[in-house]
Amino acid sequence: MQQERFEYLVSKELGDRLTTSEQDELRTFLGDAEWRMQYNLLQQYWSEKHSQNTRDRELFQQILEKMQPLELDNHPTHFRRLYYWFGGVASILVCVGLWLLLKINSSEQRQFIADQKQQKVILDDGTEVILNYKSTLLYPNKFSDNLREVTVVGEAFFRVAKEADRPFIVKTKHAQLKVLGTSFNVRAYPDEPTTEASLIEGALEVHDEEGETMILRPSEKAVITNQPKNFTSKSKRKTAKKLKIQFLRPTDLHAVETTWLENKLVFKDVTFDELAKTLARKYDVRVDFKDIGLTKLRFSARFEDENLDQILQALQLAASFQYEKQNNKIMIYK
Template sequence: MSEENLKIADILFAYIKGTISECELEELTKWVEAAEEHRELFQQIVTSVSYQDKEAVYRRFDSYYDFDRLRGAIRGRKRGMWKYVAAAAVIALPLLVSLLLQIRQEGIFPEERMREISLLPGKSMATLTLSDGSSKLLSPENFDLMDGSKRIVNDPGGLSYQVEDTSECMETAYNEITVPRGGEYKVTLDDGTRIWVNSESYIRFPVVFHGDERRIWVSGEVFLEVTKDSERPFVVNTEKLDIKVLGTQFNVRAYPDEKCIQTTLVEGCVRVDNSLGEVAVLAPSEQLLYNAQNGKHEVREVDTELYVSWKDGVYVFVSQRLEDIMLLISKWYDVDVFYQNSTVKDIIFSGRLKRYENAETLLKVFERLGGVRFSIQGKTVIVEDE
């Protein structure tokens, strides 16, 4: 392999792994744009999950860098095949914002492709329902309120329950937090457990935990850092599962409109009981997938960052279907998604999206590399093949 080809192969591998620098991404973009053969080779390498190993990238890159053979293969195919071939777009948005503006000025992207796509991110907002049934809208503004004898404090860090003398709070009173589409909120319960509540989610919990367990109810997606208490296990109840822990960090995704419930363990140990009486115990970096339709579950090892990074302000996508990516985007950016052609749902992408950034840059990169186009009509994202 020539020195130039080896350099491009190294950049391609950095692109696949998500470690590509701004300068490398600019060089890769120019190389892809330089020839149709380059673009063909690029899509062949990055669309397969088999090339997470650098040596495999080298071998594939070297074997396909015969452009005479590639030209013949390309002529023998229908041009439309590109529409349905998966393409990866591993990007770091803070770097790409300035880079893509530069690319546009240099004319690499045709002007007609730079249509206005405005998807503003969500923000901290929720509704708190107190034990007496009254409600209060939540935002990062500071306030204190009382629910009976319990003091609740709200500040930019979220909602926290501060009960100094639990002997005065022997009755079990419940609060609820409902987060709409395009929202999120953080809650610290009276035992110190911290909960990140994602868009379109709901939690119900005691203002003060009594008895021999700490039980809450969840719908949607939450990430929990549970305070350890060996005498009182913490139980997360979804419609189909009970997840029991002593002290741990884990993510639960249990949206009613999704057929699978995910429990992803970052640290500690959790026991999951399903509605059929089956039990599974998870170790760190394991995920339980529960099929809500047939009651079956499976445990697999995963990269937890892919499932919990949202609470740190980042979405990470690795070889995910466009439909699954757009499902996350629809909840956080509070939009509906309409597919002109169902085939595009299965295009595979990889990428990183800062949760508090406009999604415009990510979608434009997907357009350029993935054979798909996006447009906005009101609160609807229209997706069509190129």
């Protein structure tokens, strides 16, 4: 019965349909290494099938949609039939996942790409990683006995499992973050001029390419220019005026740095060029500027439920520009 309940919770989690109470229930399951292994296999298998086989994805979604509106008390017979039907499907996925596990060496690096908005990965040690859309996580099937190491391309939020004798290392192209137990956000997009690490709680040791080291405290952010010799934090903002860094109170830090977890967009004194890159990733479009001077316009704004047109129209109220849309391309001009 536990197996069936676990499969049901995972099916809803993969379809982004878990209630708050069900999230807590699944988290309890994942505290056990055996359930966590099954979860990782199901998640990895579905991610690969999602990327490679549209028909399987549609069938999986159809099952989830049929399950969602049903309540056990109101439809006991129908719900139970669907429940066991999906349990059988999930069991097959578990078997496939276990077969894959036997085929893959535990030390082999795996690649997980968030290809359907934000996606969550539970690592071998219980660490939770939430990846922003189109971000990539490289990680081993099983961490070594004395080190936990992953690589991020893009943006990710970490809740690291505490293990004092086994440091957790996050690598990006231009920085390395060392953690003992904490939650933090890392932003390391290849097309952006800086790499950022924002600490929510715990402690974070940041290393840049030049060998400089900085220890962050909660509500501090390290900003590393993706060029040699320019490494600063909020507490040393006077040395980084050209980066427009200002001290953020804890409430501001949570609002600005991690709002993407709630599918919200918050911009605080960013250039139009930076803002456009964020919109391009979120809405899967290409944004070009006909007039290069427009890229230097600066904006502070907050968006929650607005679509792309509504966002651009709101920005037009603050600055003088026009835009044209054609398929998945947007041209911005004076």
